[in-house]
Amino acid sequence: MLQLLCQLDTNDFPGWKCDFDAEATERMEAGLTLLQMWRDADSRSRVLMLFEVNDRARAQAWLRKEQGFGGPMTATFLQFA
Incomplete structure (x- = not known):
């Protein structure tokens, strides 16, 4: 099973999050399931997202x-060690 860790720097988190939420169907069609989202405690513009990947080619x-x-x-595909 693959996971995908993405890190994004955005100057408009509320606007980005609204757009992100609106694209849930596109992510699902890409074989991605959002497992967790974090905001950096020291840099509120930094967002990290962890996805489960069902199809690497579609995720790419x-x-x-x-x-x-x-x-x-930035994005990194991960697998369990």
């Missing part, structure tokens, strides 16, 4: 589309 396509949405984002 979603990441390509999302690059630059709301701010710079």
Whole structure:
């Protein structure tokens, strides 16, 4: 099972979160399930999201589309050790 950890820096968290919530169906169609979302306690503009990945190819396509949405984002695919 794969998971995906994304880190985003956004200057408009409320606006970004509203758009993020509106795209729940797109994430589901990309084989992604949001497991957890955090905001950095020391940098309120930084958001971290952990997803369960059901289809890596579709998840990668979603990441390509999302690059630059709301701010710079990094993404790392993870598997259990």
